[in-house]
Structure formats: C-alpha cells, structure tokens
Amino acid sequence: MFIEIEDLKPEPLHVHHTYGIGEIRFSHDDAALSRPVTADFVLTHKDGELQVGGTVETAIRCTCSRCARDFTRDVSATFDLSYLPQPEWTSENAEIELRYEDMEVGYYDGITFDVDLMVLEQIELAIPMRFVCREDCKGLCYKCGADLNEGTCQCKAEEVDSRLSVLLEFKKKSGR
Ligand SMILES: [Zn+2]
Numbered sequence: 001m002f003i004e005i006e007d008l009k010p011e012p013l014h015v016h017h018t019y020g021i022g023e024i025r026f027s028h029d030d031a032a033l034s035r036p037v038t039a040d041f042v043l044t045h046k047d048g049e050l051q052v053g054g055t056v057e058t059a060i061r062c063t064c065s066r067c068a069r070d071f072t073r074d075v076s077a078t079f080d081l082s083y084l085p086q087p088e089w090t091s092e093n094a095e096i097e098l099r100y101e102d103m104e105v106g107y108y109d110g111i112t113f114d115v116d117l118m119v120l121e122q123i124e125l126a127i128p129m130r131f132v133c134r135e136d137c138k139g140l141c142y143k144c145g146a147d148l149n150e151g152t153c154q155c156k157a158e159e160v161d162s163r164l165s166v167l168l169e170f171k172k173k174s175g176r
C-alpha cells in the first residue's frame with residue numbers, strides 16, 4: 001500500500017489495514033507469518049514531514065533454536081516514527097543526518113510513502129534474533145538428539161553409570 005503525499009488532506013489520516021499472509025514479504029530462514037498482519041496507525045504530515053504512530057500485529061510460526069520444535073508466537077509492535085523527505089546528499093546535510101541519528105527518523109522520497117515497507121520493518125524489529133520456545137528450554141542432547149524437555153536421555157544415565165563404575169573400581173583397588 002502506498003500513500004501519495006499530495007493526495008493527503010490536512011487532517012490526520014487514520015489507516016486500518018489487514019494484509020493477507022502472502023502480501024507482506026517477510027522472509028526468514030526459520031520463521032514465517034502465521035496470521036494476517038493488522039496495521040493500525042495515524043499519519044499526520046506537515047511540509048512533507050510525516051509522523052506515523054500506531055501498532056502492527058501478527059503472529060509467526062518459528063523453530064526453536066534449542067530444541068528444533070515449531071511453535072507460534074504473537075508479534076506486536078507499537079511505534080511512533082518520523083519520516084523526512086530524503087535530502088540531497090551534500091556535506092552540509094551530513095550534519096543533519098547525525099543530528100537525527102539517535103531519533104526514530106526514517107526517510108522517504110517525499111512523494112510516496114511505502115506503508116508495506118514500514119509494516120515489514122516493524123515486524124522485523126519486534127522479533128528476536130534467535131527463537132526460543134520458552135526461556136528454560138533445555139534443548140536437545142548433543143549426543144543422541146533426544147529432547148531434554150521430555151526427560152533425561154540414555155546418555156545422561158550412561159554418563160552417571162560410567163562415573164559410578166570408576167568409583168567402584170577405585171573402591172575395589174583401594175580395598176575399602
Ligand atoms: Zn525449545
């Protein structure tokens with residue numbers, strides 16, 4: 001969805017839009033959108049400068065990086081952003097760039113605002129770097145691949161056994 005700035009009325013524009021799953025180009029190795037994306041925001045503008053504030057909500061189906069189990073989690077982003085017309089690159093506005101560095105400021109071409117891109121960025125910012133199904137996920141056994149959330153595997157038991165037999169051996173030798 002694109003918003004043409006010259007078509008905007010002076011008053012704030014309220015946008016409520018739902019994207020079908022395939023409409024947002026979210027591409028990730030181990031995650032996919034699992035619910036339509038709802039964008040709800042108000043856009044105000046003054047002299048080409050845009051203020052965009054609202055929410056983006058969806059859900060993703062992703063793979064736990066520890067136990068490889070698939071799970072679904074809600075994604076919800078609240079944002080309040082400013083967009084400025086992309087300045088021409090000169091040495092003077094290098095300073096402007098720096099001044100805005102710490103603020104939530106983006107740029108657009110001054111003519112058309114790309115809503116899809118903003119929505120995608122908000123989803124990307126709201127998801128973690130690594131997906132973990134739950135904070136205390138124990139992951140898989142590095143030896144046999146068993147899911148340790150479902151109990152200890154044979155390897156753990158064997159490790160204990162071998163430690164125990166070393167101990168028994170030691171006891172035998174020392175004659176105690
Ligand atoms: Zn997990």
Ligand SMILES: [Zn+2]
Nearest residue numbers: 141144153155
């Ligand atoms: Zn194991």
